[in-house]
Amino acid sequence: MSHVFLATETALDRAVVIKVLAPELTSEVLATRFRREFQVTAVLGQHPHILPVLSTGTNGGLLYFITPYIEGESLRHRLRREGKLPIDDAVRILSEVASALAFAHEKGIVHRDIKPENVLLSGGHAILADFGISAVLSTPRTPAPDHDEPRLTELGMAMGTPRYMSPEQAAGEAEVDARSDLYSLAVIGYEMLTGAPPFAGDSALAMMNAHLNVTPKGVGLLRPDTPRQVAEALGIALRKAPGDRFQSADAFRAALGGTFSGDSVAAHGRRRWWGVAAGAALLLAVGSYFTFQRHEQRERFPNLVAIAPFEALGTDLGVWREGLADLLASNLDGAGPLRTVPPSVVIRRAPARTDRNGARLLAERTHAGVVIYGSLIASGQDSVRVTATIFETETGRSTDVQLRDAVARMDRLADSLAVAILREMGSTRAIGATRLASLGSSSLPALKAYLQGEQFYRRSDWDSAAYHYQRAITLDSTFAPALRHLSNALGWKLTPGLEVAHEGYQYALLAGRLNRGLAPRESVLVAADSIFAALQLEKQGAPTPARMTLVRRVTDLLDEGVRRFPDDPEMWFKFGDVHYHFARFVFPSRSTMRTARDAFERAIALDSAFAPAYLHQLELAANDQDVEAIRASTAAYLALDPHDVQAQGVRLMQRLLDPLTAPSFNADSAVANADPQVLQSAFGILAPLMDSAETQVAMARTLLEAVRSGRAPGDMARGVQASYTMTLVMRGHLAQALATADTAQWLPFAEAAFLRAVPADSAGRSFDRWLTEPALARRVSVAAVYWSLGGDTARFRRAVQLAAAGKLPAFPPALLPGWHALARGDTTAAIAALTIPDSACASWCWEARLPLAFLLSARKRDREAAAILDQDFLAWPSLKVMWILERARVNERLGVRPKAIDAYLYVANAWRHADPVVQPYVEEAR
Numbered sequence: 001m002s003h004v005f006l007a008t009e010t011a012l013d014r015a016v017v018i019k020v021l022a023p024e025l026t027s028e029v030l031a032t033r034f035r036r037e038f039q040v041t042a043v044l045g046q047h048p049h050i051l052p053v054l055s056t057g058t059n060g061g062l063l064y065f066i067t068p069y070i071e072g073e074s075l076r077h078r079l080r081r082e083g084k085l086p087i088d089d090a091v092r093i094l095s096e097v098a099s100a101l102a103f104a105h106e107k108g109i110v111h112r113d114i115k116p117e118n119v120l121l122s123g124g125h126a127i128l129a130d131f132g133i134s135a136v137l138s139t140p141r142t143p144a145p146d147h148d149e150p151r152l153t154e155l156g157m158a159m160g161t162p163r164y165m166s167p168e169q170a171a172g173e174a175e176v177d178a179r180s181d182l183y184s185l186a187v188i189g190y191e192m193l194t195g196a197p198p199f200a201g202d203s204a205l206a207m208m209n210a211h212l213n214v215t216p217k218g219v220g221l222l223r224p225d226t227p228r229q230v231a232e233a234l235g236i237a238l239r240k241a242p243g244d245r246f247q248s249a250d251a252f253r254a255a256l257g258g259t260f261s262g263d264s265v266a267a268h269g270r271r272r273w274w275g276v277a278a279g280a281a282l283l284l285a286v287g288s289y290f291t292f293q294r295h296e297q298r299e300r301f302p303n304l305v306a307i308a309p310f311e312a313l314g315t316d317l318g319v320w321r322e323g324l325a326d327l328l329a330s331n332l333d334g335a336g337p338l339r340t341v342p343p344s345v346v347i348r349r350a351p352a353r354t355d356r357n358g359a360r361l362l363a364e365r366t367h368a369g370v371v372i373y374g375s376l377i378a379s380g381q382d383s384v385r386v387t388a389t390i391f392e393t394e395t396g397r398s399t400d401v402q403l404r405d406a407v408a409r410m411d412r413l414a415d416s417l418a419v420a421i422l423r424e425m426g427s428t429r430a431i432g433a434t435r436l437a438s439l440g441s442s443s444l445p446a447l448k449a450y451l452q453g454e455q456f457y458r459r460s461d462w463d464s465a466a467y468h469y470q471r472a473i474t475l476d477s478t479f480a481p482a483l484r485h486l487s488n489a490l491g492w493k494l495t496p497g498l499e500v501a502h503e504g505y506q507y508a509l510l511a512g513r514l515n516r517g518l519a520p521r522e523s524v525l526v527a528a529d530s531i532f533a534a535l536q537l538e539k540q541g542a543p544t545p546a547r548m549t550l551v552r553r554v555t556d557l558l559d560e561g562v563r564r565f566p567d568d569p570e571m572w573f574k575f576g577d578v579h580y581h582f583a584r585f586v587f588p589s590r591s592t593m594r595t596a597r598d599a600f601e602r603a604i605a606l607d608s609a610f611a612p613a614y615l616h617q618l619e620l621a622a623n624d625q626d627v628e629a630i631r632a633s634t635a636a637y638l639a640l641d642p643h644d645v646q647a648q649g650v651r652l653m654q655r656l657l658d659p660l661t662a663p664s665f666n667a668d669s670a671v672a673n674a675d676p677q678v679l680q681s682a683f684g685i686l687a688p689l690m691d692s693a694e695t696q697v698a699m700a701r702t703l704l705e706a707v708r709s710g711r712a713p714g715d716m717a718r719g720v721q722a723s724y725t726m727t728l729v730m731r732g733h734l735a736q737a738l739a740t741a742d743t744a745q746w747l748p749f750a751e752a753a754f755l756r757a758v759p760a761d762s763a764g765r766s767f768d769r770w771l772t773e774p775a776l777a778r779r780v781s782v783a784a785v786y787w788s789l790g791g792d793t794a795r796f797r798r799a800v801q802l803a804a805a806g807k808l809p810a811f812p813p814a815l816l817p818g819w820h821a822l823a824r825g826d827t828t829a830a831i832a833a834l835t836i837p838d839s840a841c842a843s844w845c846w847e848a849r850l851p852l853a854f855l856l857s858a859r860k861r862d863r864e865a866a867a868i869l870d871q872d873f874l875a876w877p878s879l880k881v882m883w884i885l886e887r888a889r890v891n892e893r894l895g896v897r898p899k900a901i902d903a904y905l906y907v908a909n910a911w912r913h914a915d916p917v918v919q920p921y922v923e924e925a926r
Contacts (some may be wrong), residue, residue, distance in 0.1 A: 002020055002021050005017065006069060014069075015069035015071075016054060017069050019064060019065055021062060021064070047099070047100055049099055049125070050128050050129075051067050051120065051128065051129040053066070054066045070120045070122050070129075072123065073121055073122075074120055074121065075120075075121055078121060079191065083195040085192045085193070087225065087226060088896070089124075090189060091227075091256055092125075093121070093192065094189045095253050095256055096125060096126040097114070098185060098249045100128040101114075102249035102250045110178055110180060113130065113161060114128075114184035115161045115163070115184065119188070163187070163199070164188065165184070166180040166183035166184060167211050168180055170209075170212055177242065179245050180242070182245055182249060186233075189219075189237075190234055190238070193226055194219060194222040194223050198216030198217075199216060212240070219234050219235070229255060232255070233246075233256050237252055302370075304339055305332055305340045305372060306368035307343070307346060307372045308350050308372065309350060310324050311354075311374070313375065313378060317384065319451055319455070322454070322458075323452075324376065324410070324414055325346065325347075326439070327414035327439060327451075330518075330519040330522065331414070332418060332421065332422070333520055334520040334521075335422055338425070340521075342571075343458070346366065347458060349362060354373040356391065368393065369392070369393055370425070371391045373389055383407060384404070384410070385404045387402050388417055390424055390425065403417055403420065439518075440478075440480040440481045440482070440514070440517075440522075446471075446472045449482075450469065452468040453472065453489075454485070457485055457488075460492075460611040462489045463489075465485065469483075469486035469489060479514075480518060480522075480526050481522055481526065483507045483514070484508060484529050484530075486504070486507050490507070502537070505533035506533075508533035509533050509537075512527060512533075524565075525574065528557050529574070531554040532554060532574075532578060535547065536581075551578075551583055555579070555582075558571070561574070561575065562575050567606055568606070569606035572600075572602045572603040572606065573599070573600065576598075576599030579596040579599065580596040593623055597624070600620070611640055614637040614650075617633055618633055618650070619685050621633065622685055622687070622688050625690060625905070625909070630685075631658065634650055637650060638650060645678055648675070649677075650682070652670065653682040653685050656682065671698050671699055672702055674702070676712035679699055679703055683700060694731050694913060697733075703724070724740065725747075728740065729747075729748050729751050729878050730881070730910065731910065731914060732910065732914020734751070734878070734915050735757075735915055737752075751877070753767075755882070755918060756917070760790075764795070767783040767786065767787075767795070768795070770783055771783075781847065782847075783799065785851065787799070788819040788822040791824075791825055796823045800816065814848075818830050818851070820833075821833055822855075827855050830852075831856060831859070834848045834849075849871070850873075850879065854886060857886055862894050866891060869883065869887040869890055870899075878918075881907055881910050885904075887903045888903030907922065907924075
């Protein structure tokens with residue numbers, strides 16, 4: 001039907017695909033179908049597994065549309081190359097395409113040409129393309145664009161590809177619905193798992209006849225290792241009669257469940273196609289593309305309330321345009337079954353004018369079942385009249401409420417309005433008696449200052465927000481939400497020094513003590529910030545039982561928070577922040593960097609203008625070596641036009657990452673001349689990225705020179721020497737790290753010893769000093785791991801005896817049996833003893849998991865080893881590289897090629913220019 005071109009969009013310097021209707025095929029029907037293709041695809045472009053449309057148009061009588069260029073291959077190419085696919089890969093692709101179909105079917109659209117050629121694979125994920133012959137269901141929920149719904153396929157015409165047609169398509173039936181797509185998807189699943197489609201034929205007619213009359217062999221017979229539920233799901237989806245199949249794509253996807261986890265899906269790829277296709281504008285338009293691993297089908301929630309900003313007509317009413325919506329959201333949230341959409345989400349998604357049509361649009365964007373909108377009009381010199389409309393989106397029923405009060409009593413007016421709204425909504429819902437929630441203050445001046453701060457807070461203007469929150473607290477020192485938001489604003493503005501951070505945490509602790517009578521959402525956030533502050537203020541070190549209890553409490557609290565408020569960007573940000581700073585260190589088997597990154601990306605998708613969510617997300621994308629995601633997120637973040645030190649650091653990082661964007665840019669000069677605080681901010685993002693230029697080494701060296709020359713602020717000095725040394729170790733420059741380290745730094749020596757870069761006798765003499773010098777005694781647990789791995793039973797026994805006699809710090813008792821067994825060469829006993837839960841090892845889990853993972857791998861117990869090695873390694877940088885190398889070996893043996901490739905690439909890039917002692921590992925990885 002069309003000619004397809006690969007092109008470069010010069011404005012954004014990105015690769016795109018242009019699809020042009022073939023002029024020799026142009027006819028009214030084909031032109032209509034072509035228009036429908038890009039119109040339909042535009043409707044579906046919000047789903048992460050559907051290829052979006054960037055733009056459309058006509059040029060010289062030719063119809064065309066433009067999509068991102070997807071770097072990768074089609075499923076057809078992969079099937080030709082590999083035949084059968086690994087089960088996890090096949091189920092993941094089926095699930096992702098089913099998710100895309102669920103979204104399309106909800107919009108009233110049937111694809112009708114599901115086949116491997118139309119499933120694109122990039123970064124391990126599936127993207128469904130080509131809705132060119134899709135038909136609109138007979139009763140679509142979403143009307144076709146321009147309300148033009150001609151049925152383009154004549155009765156009796158079989159549209160589709162014969163090998164993948166459903167029986168009803170093969171019979172030429174006019175009413176082909178969503179269940180036809182599920183049949184075709186099941187055919188693809190059968191082919192991915194068995195290496196051949198379920199039906200064969202010498203001609204298209206023979207193939208179509210087979211679909212109508214032949215029952216295929218069960219998948220389990222042809223591939224016995226197929227999980228039972230997957231084989232059964234495919235069997236149901238392949239039934240001849242549509243009524244006997246799954247009735248929705250969500251039901252099909254659910255039946256496939258239980259064979260893979262979100263973490264394992266995420267690890268198969270980095271969504272690299274997104275960065276190739278995306279610039280800042282596209283990221284802001286369809287931010288959910290790189291955010292969700294799987295689309296979560298969301299329906300309209302009848303008790304979810306979106307409160308739009310009120311129109312304000314009057315000189316003194318400006319603050320109440322958004323402020324009244326804030327107050328109503330607080331009062332209605334948690335009243336009976338009601339839950340309110342966070343005001344920040346509403347304000348981002350509200351149309352310019354909210355009337356009945358605008359309310360429908362806002363409901364669509366927020367999935368709310370009720371939209372409240374209205375106006376505030378000055379009445380006389382000192383009073384105001386408010387009109388609120390309660391619009392029920394499912395029934396179209398609307399009710400108006402009007403009230404009047406003094407301008408000086410806007411708090412009372414807001415309460416009265418909330419009571420009137422609840423009374424009206426109580427006629428159709430079991431709301432019952434409800435005590436209005438409080439924003440935390442009975443002082444109108446304090447409340448007004450707080451609401452002014454909220455408006456700046458939503459726009460990431462932290463200085464202005466902090467000023468107004470401080471005014472609110474001055475007027476009412478018990479104002480918990482103002483205290484919490486002041487804590488956040490102080491933490492996010494500029495690059496806080498220790499004093500500013502400490503002050504901010506104190507405000508959060510005070511807010512926690514005043515957490516009474518607040519709306520449910522605000523109460524959760526106040527409690528979470530208070531616990532977070534307590535954890536940050538506590539002295540760092542090995543987690544105490546009390547600290548672990550706090551981490552567990554705040555993790556559980558935010559688990560419940562994101563469950564109750566799944567569309568709240570701030571809740572997801574807090575969830576990610578807790579996992580980033582605490583949970584992954586305390587519960588490494590169930591909290592990972594991926595957990596935190598997904599939460600930050602979800603926060604961004606829900607509110608792409610919430611600047612704080614980008615900063616840790618950029619660091620985590622760098623840790624994943626996901627350069628394309630870094631570029632896309634950087635462009636989106638900088639499009640918000642931030643001006644603080646962190647933003648300057650991101651701009652420097654962007655230029656270092658893409659120096660070709662500015663031909664005159666000199667990376668060495670930019671690093672050497674950068675402001676130390678700006679350089680430190682950029683270093684924080686780029687430190688884990690294994691680029692060939694070793695940019696982070698140059699940055700760390702420059703920071704060290706800035707500290708030594710006095711150019712850097714005094715509070716930066718602490719840790720800069722250690723950062724430089726550990727960066728050298730991370731990139732494999734062990735000799736230089738040992739020569740550079742000061743006398744207080746012992747980790748570089750220990751890492752070099754573990755890598756056998758230090759002769760055994762030299763390591764032995766140094767470790768012997770740790771046994772006799774009290775100042776060095778805290779290091780002995782590290783030496784114990786070294787001795788047990790090396791089978792040095794004599795030194796190991798001596799250390800245990802000294803610890804038992806109180807001359808050394810006690811070893812973690814949970815680890816001693818495993819170390820003992822390992823030292824004497826009893827690997828079976830060592831594996832059993834080192835298999836311990838998170839709760840038994842806390843921050844030193846690596847001292848058990850490192851030897852355990854390598855022992856399991858050596859015994860070829862690869863699935864058990866992979867379960868450990870796929871966790872984050874949060875200890876030493878050089879051992880992390882060895883950890884990832886072992887991950888590559890194990891996953892290669894398991895046939896999980898994408899994960900193995902990513903891991904081998906990491907090792908080869910990390911130590912590309914490293915010392916000769918580790919070059920054999922680099923050669924292996926290459």
